[in-house]
Amino acid sequence: MTRTPVNVTVTGAAGQIGYALLFRIASGHLLGADVPVKLRLLEIPQGIKAAEGTAMELDDCAFPLLKGIDITDDPNVAFDGANIALLVGARPRTKGMERGDLLSANGGIFKPQGKAINDNAADDIKVLVVGNPANTNALIAQAAAPDVPVERFTAMTRLDHNRAISQLAAKTGADVSDIRRLTIWGNHSATQYPDIFHATIAGKNAAEVVSDEKWLADAFIPTVAKRGAAIIEARGASSAASAANAAIDHVHTWVNGTAEGDWTSMGIPSDGSYGVPEGIISSFPVTCAGGSYEIVQGLDVNEFSRARIDASVQELVEERDAVRGLGLI
Ligand SMILES: NC(=O)c1ccc[n+]([C@@H]2O[C@H](COP(=O)([O-])OP(=O)(O)OC[C@H]3O[C@@H](n4cnc5c(N)ncnc54)[C@H](O)[C@@H]3O)[C@@H](O)[C@H]2O)c1
Numbered sequence: 391m392t393r394t395p396v397n398v399t400v401t402g403a404a405g406q407i408g409y410a411l412l413f414r415i416a417s418g419h420l421l422g423a424d425v426p427v428k429l430r431l432l433e434i435p436q437g438i439k440a441a442e443g444t445a446m447e448l449d450d451c452a453f454p455l456l457k458g459i460d461i462t463d464d465p466n467v468a469f470d471g472a473n474i475a476l477l478v479g480a481r482p483r484t485k486g487m488e489r490g491d492l493l494s495a496n497g498g499i500f501k502p503q504g505k506a507i508n509d510n511a512a513d514d515i516k517v518l519v520v521g522n523p524a525n526t527n528a529l530i531a532q533a534a535a536p537d538v539p540v541e542r543f544t545a546m547t548r549l550d551h552n553r554a555i556s557q558l559a560a561k562t563g564a565d566v567s568d569i570r571r572l573t574i575w576g577n578h579s580a581t582q583y584p585d586i587f588h589a590t591i592a593g594k595n596a597a598e599v600v601s602d603e604k605w606l607a608d609a610f611i612p613t614v615a616k617r618g619a620a621i622i623e624a625r626g627a628s629s630a631a632s633a634a635n636a637a638i639d640h641v642h643t644w645v646n647g648t649a650e651g652d653w654t655s656m657g658i659p660s661d662g663s664y665g666v667p668e669g670i671i672s673s674f675p676v677t678c679a680g681g682s683y684e685i686v687q688g689l690d691v692n693e694f695s696r697a698r699i700d701a702s703v704q705e706l707v708e709e710r711d712a713v714r715g716l717g718l719i
């Protein structure tokens with residue numbers, strides 16, 4: 391039976407993450423090797439020509455699953471019938487820019503995109519916001535889409551999740567595939583909290599295997615939380631291939647489910663679990679099944695973790711209040 395193609399909209403398609411992302415979507419890594427896709431690429435007018443060049447390269451790959459590419463600078467066209475939306479394009483912080491300016495500039499992008507999703511997307515739309523500040527950009531888009539169920543708006547902390555697994559594997563000599571149940575809590579920012587207290591390494595509790603709170607506090611947590619800045623310092627540009635890979639992982643897991651006995655980290659609208667104020671988009675441990683996710687409940691949060699979760703959540707509350715003050719939500 392021929393399947394109807396899934397419409398995948400990617401914003402910022404001509405940027406560096408877009409370049410690393412589109413070929414993997416078209417080759418079946420986002421949704422599965424048997425799922426045809428149609429790509430909708432949204433760019434600003436100055437980015438359209440480069441997006442056309444990328445589309446030529448996509449054509450030249452002759453991907454059997456790729457059933458069409460549309461390129462536009464109009465969000466209403468880009469999100470028309472969209473089933474999956476990857477919001478990558480954002481306004482980066484430039485020299486001398488205050489946080490309020492950054493939030494305001496991104497509000498100018500994510501508010502209209504949220505409205506365009508509200509007005510045009512398919513009923514089963516799932517949104518992943520990658521563009522920074524990802525959690526609060528997701529909140530802005532979600533607030534502009536009152537007809538879309540809130541839980542369809544998510545922000546990416548999967549890159550942080552993957553980074554934490556990699557650091558933990560390096561420390562313990564374990565294979566990355568032996569590590570499960572790691573959690574990123576809070577914001578995709580330097581305040582995020584990578585939590586290994588519930589993680590397991592080949593079935594053993596990770597914190598007990600590590601048994602080194604100084605390493606945890608002074609090496610692991612800051613290395614994961616500041617990895618984005620370290621990549622910028624080393625590469626002269628922010629992470630691109632690893633960010634695209636994490637976006638693929640995020641959506642693939644959301645659509646196809648978490649492995650039995652494991653969970654992942656997603657920035658999602660809080661339902662008040664673990665004392666995180668309802669509505670803000672914060673990272674939680676989640677399991678996914680049947681195209682939906684659920685927060686893992688009942689975890690014991692120790693004092694070490696509580697203080698760090700609270701600090702990151704506080705930053706999100708301040709960002710929410712700032713965008714509220716700017717009339718963006
Ligand atoms: N959440 C994460 O883990 C994570 C990781 C890495 C990067 N990021 C963020 O992802 C974003 C994109 O990174 P990049 O390296 O691809 O940046 P980039 O500058 O290479 O590309 C961004 C693209 O977005 C386009 N764009 C800008 N405004 C747009 C709009 N209104 N509509 C459509 N397109 C628009 C630009 O023309 C550009 O082509 C940045 O905000 C970056 O900080 C997030």
Ligand SMILES: O=C(O)C[C@H](O)C(=O)O
Nearest residue numbers: 522617618619621628629
């Ligand atoms: O773009 C950035 O500021 C860094 C990025 O969010 C990352 O974590 O690599």
